């Protein structure tokens with residue numbers, strides 16, 4: 061299986077590049093090889109590599125900055141994924157793409173199921189929803205994995221921010237009225253590998269018979285304050301600083317976040333027999349994990 065991966069240096073892309081390595085030949089690309097802000101350039105790389113599967117882990121993820129760069133966010137997140145899917149169609153390839161809890165308004169009282177109506181509150185959420193729609197409309201075999209609150213030991217994310225703040229600040233204020241389930245990027249990569257493995261063993265028939273959106277987030281629930289508390293406890297930093305819980309209204313941000321970001325994983329479990337770990341177990345494992353080695357990439361040209 062020839063796998064074309066975009067966003068190889070991102071939280072999820074970096075883990076995918078390692079988790080998928082036994083499943084086929086990976087052509088891992090960064091922004092210098094595939095730039096989603098120039099969708100018109102995607103075709104030549106895709107046609108040259110002729111992958112069986114394209115995994116798009118690249119995205120414009122600066123949620124607050126997107127409010128002041130709506131066109132760039134829409135090009136990268138909203139337009140490019142559909143164009144990738146159109147290129148995939150020309151060569152009979154399938155596509156795996158990542159979506160977000162930010163496509164919802166967060167007003168639901170229970171975890172979101174895939175078929176529930178979307179209503180993004182932010183530019184980022186709107187751009188990601190447009191990308192999902194572009195992939196679906198191309199009519200190719202596709203899996204859209206919807207996740208949220210992603211963290212890892214690299215890049216910029218809530219885990220890294222809390223660890224840094226705990227070493228420099230006496231007090232950290234964290235909001236406690238947004239609910240979600242923190243999800244380690246590695247468990248998303250491993251879940252993706254599990255899905256692809258089933259496709260491979262069924263000669264791609266699984267990906268053809270199960271096209272659609274699937275939620276993929278850790279199980280259990282917490283809020284940002286609860287997540288921060290656990291991070292500092294497990295990192296041995298809880299005595300370094302005082303954590304103070306505050307409501308969202310006291311921490312205004314350019315982009316409005318959903319109050320409820322919980323995603324139901326039932327469809328993922330029923331379809332692919334894949335169970336996501338509890339967020340606390342994944343966090344513990346992440347903090348105990350040794351760094352994964354750098355990878356030598358296949359030359360694209």
Ligand SMILES: NC(=O)c1ccc[n+]([C@@H]2O[C@H](COP(=O)([O-])OP(=O)(O)OC[C@H]3O[C@@H](n4cnc5c(N)ncnc54)[C@H](OP(=O)(O)O)[C@@H]3O)[C@@H](O)[C@H]2O)c1
Pocket residue numbers: 067068069070071072073090091094095096097098116117118119120121136158159160161188206207208209210211215245
């Ligand atoms: N982070 C979250 O909490 C979260 C939640 C829900 C869903 N998701 C989704 O999960 C997927 C992966 O997210 P992530 O957390 O791994 O994001 P990330 O760590 O920010 O990585 C995004 C990657 O996209 C690349 N990228 C940005 N603009 C690009 C462009 N114009 N052309 C090509 N590559 C570009 C970045 O490249 P550089 O390394 O060069 O900057 C980076 O490698 C995305 O679809 C995201 O929307 C993320």
